[in-house]
Amino acid sequence: MYFWYYIHRHWRxxxxxxxSFWINFAGLRLLIWFAPLPHNLHxxxxxxxxxxxMALSLMAADLLVFIWQTVGLLRCGEKHVVNxxxxxxxxxxxxxIIVAVFAVGTQWIGLYQLTLQPAQTELFTTRMDRLHASQYxxxxxxxxxxxxxxxxxxxxxxxxxxxxxxxxxxVAQLLLQSDGGNIYEARGMAAIIMQRQLNTRAEQECSxxxxxxxxxxxKRTLGQRGKLGFHGYRLDTNTFIPNVDIAEEQEKDRxxxxxxxISDPFVDRIYNEAYSSIWYPDRTQLIDAGIIGPx
Numbered sequence: 001m002y003f004w005y006y007i008h009r010h011w012r013x014x015x016x017x018x019x020s021f022w023i024n025f026a027g028l029r030l031l032i033w034f035a036p037l038p039h040n041l042h043x044x045x046x047x048x049x050x051x052x053x054m055a056l057s058l059m060a061a062d063l064l065v066f067i068w069q070t071v072g073l074l075r076c077g078e079k080h081v082v083n084x085x086x087x088x089x090x091x092x093x094x095x096x097i098i099v100a101v102f103a104v105g106t107q108w109i110g111l112y113q114l115t116l117q118p119a120q121t122e123l124f125t126t127r128m129d130r131l132h133a134s135q136y137x138x139x140x141x142x143x144x145x146x147x148x149x150x151x152x153x154x155x156x157x158x159x160x161x162x163x164x165x166x167x168x169x170x171v172a173q174l175l176l177q178s179d180g181g182n183i184y185e186a187r188g189m190a191a192i193i194m195q196r197q198l199n200t201r202a203e204q205e206c207s208x209x210x211x212x213x214x215x216x217x218x219k220r221t222l223g224q225r226g227k228l229g230f231h232g233y234r235l236d237t238n239t240f241i242p243n244v245d246i247a248e249e250q251e252k253d254r255x256x257x258x259x260x261x262i263s264d265p266f267v268d269r270i271y272n273e274a275y276s277s278i279w280y281p282d283r284t285q286l287i288d289a290g291i292i293g294p295x
Contacts, residue, residue: 011068013075020076021093025069029100032062033107050114059108066104070097132156136178138164146173153181153209158188165196173199174217180208183233183249190216190256202226207278212253215260215291222283222292229278230270263289 009015010024074097077090136151138160147164149157165171174193180186186209193200193216200217202210207229214220214228222228233250250271257267266281266289273279286292 007068010072010076013072013077013079015072015076017076017080017089017093020073021089021096025073025093025100026096028065028069029103032065033103049116050111052115055111055115058111062104062107066100070100073097129156133160135181136160140164140168140171144168144170146175147171148175148177149213150177153178153186153189153213155182155185157181157185158192161189162192165192171196171198173201174213176200176202176206176210176214177204178206178210178213179229180210183209183212183253186210186212187253187256189213193217202228205229207231212256215257215262220292222286227280228286228291229280231273231278232271232275261290265289266291 010020013020015024073093077093081087081090132154133156135154136149136157139148139150140146141148147161147168149161161174190212193213197218198216199219199221200214201221201223202214203223203226205227206214207227208231211228211230233246233253254267254271257270258264266285269279281289281291283292287294
């Protein structure tokens with residue numbers, strides 16, 4: 001067959017230097033580079049690793065082709081020197097072989113990397129949601145009547161509470177244990193509690209933004225070891241944030257507390273308290289202000 005005759009002639013260096021170099025060596029190398037090895041295999045198998053046996057088979061086949069190309073080109077160069085005496089073209093073919101060695105090595109490394117399990121990339125938004133959710137826990141009691149929130153009120157807390165309540169429509173009380181967090185999320189949680197007319201209770205500490213959530217309860221109670229902590233507002237960053245007015249945000253929550261039937265003197269005391277300190281009113285003060293009822 002002519003195909004095997006052609007293969008044999010190149011192997012023996014019997015073709016012209018032009019044909020051996022530009023067609024059999026450079027042209028075929030470029031064809032292999034832009035054909036399935038390894039570029040297009042990545043598109044064929046985007047999410048699953050390439051079987052190692054397949055990768056080794058492709059490397060072995062490419063190695064045989066490269067040996068055939070190189071040996072034939074070297075033999076052709078030797079005959080070119082004997083017949084014509086010029087070394088310039090031969091040295092050029094030697095340089096091309098050296099470049100091709102590095103190219104083949106790079107190609108094989110890329111092919112091997114396709115056999116590895118691709119790294120699982122996580123979207124930034126997914127990562128941030130996961131990190132925020134790790135700051136708190138939401139749990140449901142065995143009788144499905146009491147929901148527990150424990151941790152920092154962070155971004156996504158209100159949505160998580162909404163989902164949990166949607167899945168547990170018989171919940172009647174939210175048990176809070178938190179040192180505060182994001183006031184916007186706390187307001188969102190408070191709106192959900194008021195809409196569903198849930199009771200709120202704190203058996204441990206409920207401070208800062210947590211008190212906004214606590215005050216949304218239809219009936220608000222405090223356990224024997226429970227305590228509520230209040231303070232004024234400030235930004236938790238030295239960076240200027242446009243459209244955020246601390247005095248305005250504080251006034252919003254002041255009006256919210258008043259709307260929940262809390263006494264004016266008590267509310268004034270809350271927002272006169274420095275951010276750096278927390279005021280923990282005793283049970284008598286809380287009852288007198290209308291925050292909680294008797295035990």
